[in-house]
Amino acid sequence: MSVAPPLLAVEGLTKSYGGIHAVRGVSFSLRAGEILALIGPNGAGKSTCFDMLNGQNKPDTGHVRLLGEEITGRKPREVWRLGVGRTFQITATFATMTVRENVQVALISHGKQLFNPFGSAPKFDRGEAGRLLELVGMGGYADRPCGELAYGDLKRLELAVALANRPKLLLMDEPTAGMAPRERVDLMRLTAQIAREKSIGVLFTEHDMDVVFEHADRILVLNRGTLIAEGSPAEVRGNPQVQAVYLGEGLVYDARHREGASA
């Protein structure tokens, strides 16, 4: 029986800025359909790590492989073509276009029609755009100007855009930052559901521990550029080193705490 390569394999990723080692020898892998959280205190190197996965940033050393194919140092747009969707910590959308048009641009790109000066873009893959928007619960907003959406809706729109090329892997940098508690839970539930249905691997960074412990299958903990722990939510929660550097001692993330937070 041959072993299929994992969806995403990261090996010895390193990046330093001047004398500061932002990321040191980070290795991990991700299976299709798995939801993996990358957590750590501010400045731990989460975003640097993240940016190196889709080519936003180039690692000094190390490898990133997608289904066995080397994608280290490729441009973001090339990584996207290989089936990696991404959402940003601060949403990046096309503010002067409607919600539907935002999705249509991604579909146009996916259909390799970017340089087609003749067709009608408003009619381009309208059905598929509508389905994607329905999927993230934005069906009713299709004709709204994107610039007047509330922040939570922008996050959902980004998810729809990221799904447009039927990705194998979704990278979500703080998907729920800036959202209300209710919206956070909804968005992550939605993401998890889509990931499981379509067997998409999801890697996300997150500061909200409720979101992390509720939705992640596995958790990576980064501190000062190195991975200090890896495992199931229960394992990570019980890890004394993680508690020391990040979660803090005496804090118990249980159901009661969650109720208290959302009340």
Next chain:
Amino acid sequence: MAFYVVQFLTGLASAASLFLVASGLSIIFGVTRIVNFAHGAFYMIGAYIAFTLTERLSGAFGFWGSIVLAALAVALIGVLVEMVLLRRIYHAPELFQLLATFGLTLMVEDLVVLIWGPDDLVGRRAPGFKGAVDFFGQNIPSYDLFLIVLGPVVLGVLWLLFQRTRWGVLVRAATQDRDMVAALGVNQKWLFTSVFAVGVFLAALGGALQIPRDAVHHAMDLRIIVEVFVVVVIGGLGSIVGAFVAAVLVSELNAFGILIFPKISIILVFLVMAVVLIVRPWGLFGKPEAAARKTPGLTVNPWRPLTSNERLASLAALVVAAMLPLFAGNYALTVGSEIAIFVIFAVSLHFLMSVGGLASFGHAAYFGLGAYGVAFLAKMAGLPMIVCLLLGPLLGCMGAAVFGFFAVQLSGVYFAMLTLAFAQIVWSIAFQWVSVTGGDNGILGVWPSSWAASPSHFYWLALGVAALVTIALRAMVFSPFGYALRSTRDSLLRSEAIGINAKRIQWTAFVIAGTTAGIGGALFAYLKGSVFPDNLGISLSVDALVMVLLGGVETVSGAVIGAIVYKALNIWLVSQTDLSKLVLGGFIVLIVVVFPKGIVGMLEMLAQRRRKSSPPGSPLLAKPIESAE
């Protein structure tokens, strides 16, 4: 050897004035983010007022007092302008501010002629610096030596001002992040006003100090402003030291360029600027600019294709325009043809600027290249008109392909400046390569074939091409390519993250816009029967910008209306009054302040307001209610 030393010193002396003006522009830009086109006008007023005062006040004190007094007076004018005009438009898109200050420049150009007359004025020599110093048999005016010393002194004073005073600290902070400074409780209004006043003072001082060296005349503003833009861009926007080094560099290039490369002396400076921008886009001493906090545009109304009613209305307008020859005379038809050609030109820039978000300050280059392309083909190859019209624009296309490739590597103000530099390079070639282009005398006798020779036929030709071009570009806005282009304008980060090669999309748009402008230029050559370097000059590039902004930069059809209104008004004013620039400038300023969305933008807003007064209220208002549920 001595000759070269003297040449070097002359260069240094010229650098002093240039540095004063450039540092002023740089300071103003750093804090207010306004690219002050009127800076050259303030420089010019400074020179004129200093001239008048030095004529009235006698003696050494009179002369030097006059210089300072003139600069102070102009600074006061600057304060007035800032308070009355600029304060209203700080939140307008960058280009609007440029448009407003350009309008001011136009007004000033006519005003100085009105007050001081059209003739060159030769000012007094500076008391104490009337003679010349002998340097190994070469004469150096002692006033030049004074200027050479003055430059570093002013640099030192400015440095102290910015490093050692509370005001300087605020200015530096605001240069980095003006929103944060405002959030810290600094009265931004007065900070901006004072910065503007200092910047204008420096410009006027630069102008006033020039009067013992150069005659004062009413076109000195445009000459200096282009050079100052170059200096500021090479040195790095917002950097005083950069402005100084670049002023010296540019002045020396000018001084020695004429000796070493007399044929390409004018190009040299722009070539250096282009290289600097490509290698170090933020200038020699500038810092890569952190992404500015984007203030959202004036509107978030997404564009939509015309409804069938609107299509019918446009068609009706076209039919009415096509009937003009039935009742209009030859003059009106020639004017009509010219307007149609400028519609083509404006629409092509609109495609690049509004759809692509790339505001070119040198779009006339491609218009002019199209015109020269036609002239070469018609005069040298003797090809028939129809062939020339088809092939001539290819020169514009090629120019856009080469320059566009480099230009799209940059964005914002730097993109604008690089396109300006390229346009100046093309202009210089047309101006200096006399054997091919005829230089300033242009190429004459480019007449249309007999089928298009009558004014009515030519009018129909121009109108038809204008209609076709407008429809084609408009269709392209709503094509997949148009969407891709708009996406690169709205968010580079997101468009790259969904597989879009933004640079290549923008480059393609640049070539499309350049070729289209070339089509306009080709027709223009036949309309005028001649081609001149002015056909690719700065003022034509600015005309195009004004037309687009006037119509409404955020609308799809604004460029057409803007071109018609601006060009018609321009031609009419020139025929009616000697003060056409004053009226036109005033009109532009008024438009910017009263109708910041342009003519079409304003009409759309009115239409929308009427629509919205009936039930389903603004989605913005509806939103909170929904999410509260």
